[in-house]
Amino acid sequence: MVVSGLLVRRLGGVAAVAVLLGTFAVATPAQATSSNNSVEKLTKSVTLSGVLRHLVALQAIASLNGGNRASGGPGYDRSADYVATMMRLAGYHVTRQPFQFNFCEDTGSSFVQNAPTPTTYADQVDYDVMDCSGNGTTTGLVVPVDLALTTPNSSTSGCEASDFTTAVNGNIALLQRGTCPFGQKVANAEAAGATGVILMNQGNTAAPDRQDLFLGTLGNPVGIPAISVSYPRGVAFNGTPNLNVTITTETIAEVRDTENVIAESRHGDPNEVVTVGAHLDSEPDTAGINDNGSGSAGILEVALQMRNIKTKNKVRFAWWGAEESNLVGSTFYVSNLTAEEQAKIALYLNFDMIGSPNYTFGVYDGDDSAGEGSGPGPVGSAQIEAVFQRFFASRSEATAAADFTGRSDYGPFIATGIPAGGLFTGAEVRKTEADVALWGGVAGAQYDPCYHAPCDSLAPERNGADADLYRQLRQEYRLFGNVNTFAIDTNADAIATAVATFAQDTSTIPARPAAAAVATRSAAVPMTAQGDWLQ
Incomplete structure (x- = not known):
């Protein structure tokens, strides 16, 4: 492939090389034929190295644009260019949805x-x-x-x-x-x-x-x-x-301008849409490699590896802007859908922080089985949770119930009655001894010690992380910058499993009358998605 001079100038040299590598992968996919479309084969084709190459690109973009990828700045714009370019090369129909935010x-x-x-x-x-x-x-x-x-x-x-x-x-x-x-x-x-x-x-x-x-x-x-x-x-x-x-x-x-990047599969029923999202922006003082480079990279690699699968249902991948400014991008997207368009979305899968260094395997608690926090998601959320739970059980990995607090981009979807689920490896909460018994790590330290800090990068100690703590973490785990490689590798496989499952079959998700679902859920969860981050 020839990378244009404009692309090199806009993304920067290292990121342009990542585009080259990504395009080479597109030319020789693990599942290049439509018959090779099983959940198992897609999951196998999503590799750790494939996910990490996107983190390298996102770090390069941040490094060349003031050290961050915050919405409203050039680092975010170049990140959006990167994702949009990769998805177009993979044959997806890509749209870029502009909006303004504070x-x-x-x-x-x-x-x-x-x-x-x-x-x-x-x-x-x-x-x-x-x-x-x-x-x-x-x-x-x-x-x-x-x-x-x-x-x-x-x-x-x-x-x-x-x-x-x-x-x-x-x-x-x-x-x-x-x-x-x-x-x-x-x-x-x-x-x-x-x-x-x-x-x-x-x-x-x-x-x-x-x-x-x-x-x-x-x-x-x-x-x-x-x-x-x-x-x-x-x-x-x-x-x-x-x-x-x-x-x-x-x-x-x-007030600044930014955008969402939306990429839709060529195949599948447009009346039965599986939507998969992660926020692409970072905080203004960090590259945001775990928050949320990890989720963005994970869904990007899954999308690239399933590009030639002829799915029964339409799959729509979304990279949200201005999440860190109060879920603005996802809220803008959902609120600008007509009732008919909302009704076509069968479910939403959200991936915000899937590689925390001192991780937990959090699965959103669709049925509120933990009995804590904000209650269950809309009808169908329990069935989404079950798919993830089966995956982790197959790997003999324990999970934790992640509450629908409203802190991430599922908020606007569940507010309109759309069932939701996803994964979360933890942010500023500190790991307990009970957590250590399940997943190892360092008790008393945050799941992500660099959460919303400059050290959320591929060189955390150089960017201010506690060197002694990261030395302890490296003794326990293999880290790639501020990302736990086992956590992100396992979660990328979980994403592939869930996306491939629902792309072929959403029959386990109960049908919902759109108007009734919206009215019922909106009464409980406002469109502003008030959560721990907001109240």
Whole structure:
């Protein structure tokens, strides 16, 4: 194949070489004939080396474009070029769906206690800047707002305008996570005259995700600095009389253009569509090799290896933009489908982080058998889960129930009643001793120690990862940068198995009356897909 000069300039040399390698694979596929279409053969043809070559390309793109692949920037645009080029070469019908979104980035910050005890706090250790925080510096007293610090900590702090007293005006509101979206709380504080917000975790359970420092997005830009802290730190702030602090946030908030990349198979029933998705964008300060280069690479390799299979059902692969900005790309896609088009989607499979270094094998809990969190997915989700569970059982691998929290791109699909499932190897939650007994690894460390950090790359230690921790992980596992090769290899096979299964037969998925399904599910899960990332 001849790679055009334009492609070399746009993707960069290393990524263009990856395109060459990918095109060579297209010319000599493992299943080049339509008769060679079994689940087993497709799964076998999806190899670790095939998936990793896409991660090399994505890292090269990031390295040549400011170190990231965030939507709204050149790194994302080149990533979209790469995926679209590979899929066109493989014979898929490719469309690029443009949309606009609120681009938010923090470029620097500081947080200090002025009184009663002068203290300097560390970014991403003691506090974190909320995504879409306002830009500026504010100094003032910390004023607690309607906190719930006793069991069951059923906080509605900041959800209503009536929560705010006049004491907040000109000062910094201390709010608590819970009940309503972060953005609603901060917007209410700003309207009440607060000059800044400290948002503490909820503390309603002992689980780390409700105790520790957390990451969150406001969804839309606000005009005042907003930071998050852990539940214990928030309790300590609440108990400190005359607490005076200064918060400085250096942020960018503007409307930018980006796109989804959609690629559809040439074969299959257009009235029975199996949709497979992963978000392609990274956070603005990282190459995003695990989050979510891993999912993007996994579905790309599966798509390339099944390109000549004549499937019974249409297969639609999607790489979503602006997921990190509140699931904007997938929400835009789903909300712009007609009711008839939504009804044609038999199911949705989502793959967001499938190679976490300190992994767990998470399978989305379609039937809510774990009885925790957000409840079951739409009717049909349990049948999707069962396909994945059978796969892992065949490999003698344990799985964990991953909750439909709304943190990823399945959110807009389940909100319209479309059954969903997928895989997740873990993010900021810390691995337990019980996890180690099942999958090995390092207890007390995050499933992905570089989650939303610059070290989510092919050179994590060089980009700031804890060298001692990664030395321990390498003693346990084989890593490819910030990706666990066993986890991503196994999950890529699981993806191939599920996609091939449903591409040929969706008879296990119960039929759904489109209008009734939409009405029922939408009442439970808003289209904004509020989850841990948002509230």
